[in-house]
Structures are given as structure tokens and as C-alpha cells.
Amino acid sequence: MISHYEATYLEHSIENMYLKNGITEPQHITIEKITAALNIWIYPSSQKSKAYESVAGLRSVLLDNRLPLKEQRIEFLHEVSHLLRHAGNQTIMPKAFIELQEADADQFVLYASMPFFMLSRLKLPALYNDALLYLSDIFEVPIYLARKRLNQIMRRNYEGQIRTSIEQQTNTAKGVMSKKIPQICEPTIYAYYDPSFTYEGPSQLVFHLDEITLTQKRELPIPLDGPFKQIEIDELLHFEGVKILQHDIVYFEPGNIKLMLGRIVRRYGTGSKTLLLQMKDLEEVINRGRIY
Numbered sequence: 001m002i003s004h005y006e007a008t009y010l011e012h013s014i015e016n017m018y019l020k021n022g023i024t025e026p027q028h029i030t031i032e033k034i035t036a037a038l039n040i041w042i043y044p045s046s047q048k049s050k051a052y053e054s055v056a057g058l059r060s061v062l063l064d065n066r067l068p069l070k071e072q073r074i075e076f077l078h079e080v081s082h083l084l085r086h087a088g089n090q091t092i093m094p095k096a097f098i099e100l101q102e103a104d105a106d107q108f109v110l111y112a113s114m115p116f117f118m119l120s121r122l123k124l125p126a127l128y129n130d131a132l133l134y135l136s137d138i139f140e141v142p143i144y145l146a147r148k149r150l151n152q153i154m155r156r157n158y159e160g161q162i163r164t165s166i167e168q169q170t171n172t173a174k175g176v177m178s179k180k181i182p183q184i185c186e187p188t189i190y191a192y193y194d195p196s197f198t199y200e201g202p203s204q205l206v207f208h209l210d211e212i213t214l215t216q217k218r219e220l221p222i223p224l225d226g227p228f229k230q231i232e233i234d235e236l237l238h239f240e241g242v243k244i245l246q247h248d249i250v251y252f253e254p255g256n257i258k259l260m261l262g263r264i265v266r267r268y269g270t271g272s273k274t275l276l277l278q279m280k281d282l283e284e285v286i287n288r289g290r291i292y
Helices: 009-020 031-038 069-085 095-113 128-138 143-169 211-216 261-268 279-288
Strands: 040-045 050-053 059-064 188-192 204-208 219-221 229-231 249-253 256-260 274-278
Touching (some): 009 095, 009 279, 031 059, 031 069, 069 095, 095 279, 211 261, 219 261, 249 279, 274 279
Parallel strands (some): 188 229
Antiparallel strands (some): 188 204, 204 274
């Protein structure tokens, strides 16, 4: 069911952290085990959950004990993400940075509560609702979170199937369009919207660039809101091109993300006018908040 799924950098980081500390089974993902492994102090409270790290490096989590036990563990993992991955005081941060950190923490919760290295060993039921209940029960997470993770896995597994099909159809290292596309004098961006994609945007983008753009521009803004020319699955399978790697993308700040054409040209030459971008790769660069 999930043989084409590719774990992200963050997922591998969580896997390494868990294995290093003997957290190898779903029942090991407890507040007690993680606090002991990471040397985090827990303080139950009737206030909203927060994470703190002292100047001396002492890490603490103020955990809202008014919540149900399952929700407390989710809140705890969210705050652990802030301790491990984020810096700064959110009370004085710009709103855009706060939103970025919160989105990253939510992604961390999905991976940490239902790690793929554990999940991949399970035999998921074939029916969606049965698989949903199974995940919720095995990992002791709320149904809404199990649904979000299952949808994410299904989408990324489907993307992997598409990627494999594209790679099998590629006959040249340079990558060309097997469908005839009219000559253009400016970049055209095609978008494929996966029906199982859990967000509103496309799951994959296909950039078709002219030679002038490739030779004269060093970078190209990635317009997250379009405009895109929508394509269907049968059209997507006819596209042959080269893959955009994560280090080809530079994330400066929300709304300012660029594709570094110079790196792609150095790698493939100017003959590669069709570039394929998996949105999960873009999502990973944004979540890591890292400039390559």
C-alpha cells in the first residue's frame, strides 16, 4: 500500500532520535519516555501549554492537564518540536515567523506521533475507514490526527507512483517533453492536482522554460498561488524532464521562494527545459526554514 512513499528529512531525524533512545514501538511513544530521553522537565498546569528553555539550557514544558490524555500527548509533542527546532520568543516575533514555526511543529507532531519507520512495518487494512481506526488505536492518537497522517501517506505514496512512472518514461539524461509543446518566450507552469491531496494547492508543478530564461536568468520565483495551467493525470504521465532537487530551492521568507536556475543548468545543461517539482520537496524546504 505504501511502497512508493519517501520519508522526509524531518522524518529521518525523528527516526534517528527515537532509535538512539530505544523508542522502537508505538507503545514507546509516551511523555515519560521522551522526557527521559531528551532531558525535558514536565510541569502539569491548568494553563495553555508552553515550552521554555533557560539560558543554562534547561528545557521545560508547561503542559495543559485540562485536556484529555491523548490531546496532552499531542500538545507535548508540539512543544517538544519548539524546543528541538525553534529559537526565539514568539511574543515578539513577526506573525509570519510564528505561523511558520507553528506549521513546522504541526508537521513534527504528525511524524513523531506516527513515525513512518514504525508504520511501514504494519499491515494496514485495505479499507480507508478500517485503516484510519487501526492507526488511531495502534498509535493512540485522535481520529482527526490519524486521518491527517493517513491522507498524507496516501498522497505521497501516489506521488511516488507518478514519479516512478515518469522516470521509467525518461529516455534521455537531458530530459525533454515527449508531447509537442509550442515554442514560447516565457516560462509556463503546469500544475497537477492530486485528488487525494489534503491541501488546496497542486501536488506537482511542471516548469517548461525557454532557452533565454535558462541562459540569462539565475533564479526564478516560485509562485505558490499561480497562475498555473492545470493538467490531468494522463497528461502528466507524458511529461519527461529533470527533477528539481531540494537544494535547487532557496527559501528566504514567506512569499519569497526561488528556484535557482544556475544550479540546474550547471547540472543538466540548457537542453533541460522541463523541470519537475514535487510539492512535498518544497514543503520540506519551507518546514526546515533552511537556505541552501
